[in-house]
Amino acid sequence: MTIVDSPNIPRGLTALANPTRFLALVRIVLPFLTLITVILLAIGLWMGFSVPDDYQQGRTVRIMFVHVPSVWMAMGAYMVMVSSALGVLVWRHPLADVAARAAAPLGACFTFLGLATGSIWGRPMWGTWWVWDARLTSFLILFIIYLGLMALWNSIEEPARSARMAAVAILVGAINIPIIKFSVDWFTTLHQPASVLRSDGPTLAPEFLYPLFTMGLAFLFLFLTLHLMAMRNEILRRQIRTLQRKATRDIRAKKQATT
Amino acid sequence: MKLIASNIAVIRGEDLILQDVSFNVSAGEALIIRGENGSGKSTLLRAIAGLLPLEVGSFSIEDPTNGFGGTTHTDLCHYLGHENAMKPAMSVGENLVFWQEFAGQPHLDIDEAMDMVGLDGLQDVPFAHLSTGQRRRISIARLLISYRPIWLLDEPTAGLDAASEKQFSELMKAHLEDDGIILAATHIPLGLDSTKELVFGAIK
């Protein structure tokens, strides 16, 4: 997010003007996204609470409507970060790092939500808060990766360098995503196999499927809204930083002029 | 041979350090880069060495006679930075043998190079035991043991006494007579005859 205050900016730097345009776009889009998110969440939650009890899981089946969308978004946020990481390394786009950095805490939150709701469901169903099976373990690793990446961003002072280092780390950590997805197929786990996103179509009953999809869509919009907000904040934070740097430079120049 | 830089711009961290830098240096010529601290001398040398990405612009090699034309210019460069790139735990000789094997294209052998910088006989001494000036001279010897036509020197004489400085300028003269190219960032005269200058102003 370097703002180069130079009259003749070289051609390759014109992309730097983008954040301003992006901020304008966010200002228009954000109210609509917020509205859609609220409506979808309301519908989804209502649908979720009005489904009949499952013959096996009873009332706890409703946890699924938060658990599954959280997990989807936890992995979705990581995929956003992976594509942003490519944006940082390949195209060196100034917004790419902002997108990745804004997605990390959100991804961590969704991962935590997925872990927590899974745990709450697991207590009555499996009789334990936690088991060390492949799906749960790989998902916990995702949580640690998110936290590690956030620590990495915060440790490197210089934004451009922290962006590139984090991008490499994100790409390496991406190995975990297919492991999470296929852990239930590759290993014998306590966690049930995929019932929605599978090649031969969903096996879930439609009465559960519709609320689940509504909630999934609601969480997607929730993520989009929060992500745009976080990106906006990150851009503003960097603009403040640039202004502060410029202010110190100006004062130094003034001092030199007077002496 | 000719090293051509056209319209170089380099961003380092958040600052645009170099902008619209163009020059060309031919075989047998030295380009002295001058300027205040922080004006971008080191940045330019690191960019030529390939350690920093160029925001815009390019470097190219023109060489109709020796067939170096079209080669990546970084493969023709020796880079002498602020640090000496020597391991204190190894002897001087071990250090130099390593860099010769690592860089390839052996030129002078170790003893000859040590002699040229006036430190012959110290091959078995651990690098850690040398004084600052001696360390710098060993680092200069690294330029001699593998052949590279282009020398990129960042404050090459830092820590050298007057006698060693003179010795070093003789080495540079020999390199230029050998149709070499030297680009050096410095603020003291290097005692060379055929030099061009590139002066950077203070940063805005």
Added chain:
Amino acid sequence: MIALFKRDFKLALRSGGGAAIALLFYFAVVISMPFAIGPDPILLSTIGGATLWIGALLASLLGLERLFQSDAEDGSLDQMLISTVPLGGQVFIKSLVHWLVTGLPLTIMAPVFGLFLGMSQDALLASMATLAVGTPAISFIGAVGASITVSLARGGLLLSVLVLPMCIPVLIFGVGAVRAAVTEPDPFLPPFLLVAAISLFFAVIGPFASALALRQGAS
């Protein structure tokens, strides 16, 4: 590349290289285990494989911080980046040397340390075998972490945070294989081969990603 191998090997074995310290650290971790959980021989032998693995993991991480840092400090890294030798190859060599001076000695000493934990002969052999094929993975993953944290003053802690989650699969299957070697119906070979596969996988991915990080980090 052979030159780099020789130099790194020499440096690691000389004073301050840290190869011996890693081994000592390993020994310290293993012998503090009985104090932590009590000297019950049955319990100790059950968790023996796990103890040897945890110790090896931590001891391997110990030297990783310096893998590129010393080169960055004295300017050697600049020369490595400029060099015509492929950077990925250089990283591979450096990781290999790291393994030869930490992972390999740890593997060789593991059965000796395992005796303190009262492990059976089968378990000792299984530990040694899995450590032999598993510790390279730690060196190769670690190289990525080391190149990402190379410019940080206290990068060691962050390096562990980044590298440990990636090492968990190695740990799971490594310890799993040791356990399988002792408990009857479980087969030893599948988890053992998985550990080997992970090592090979990271031997390819690690140097590549690490070289990318080093290049991107140059400034």
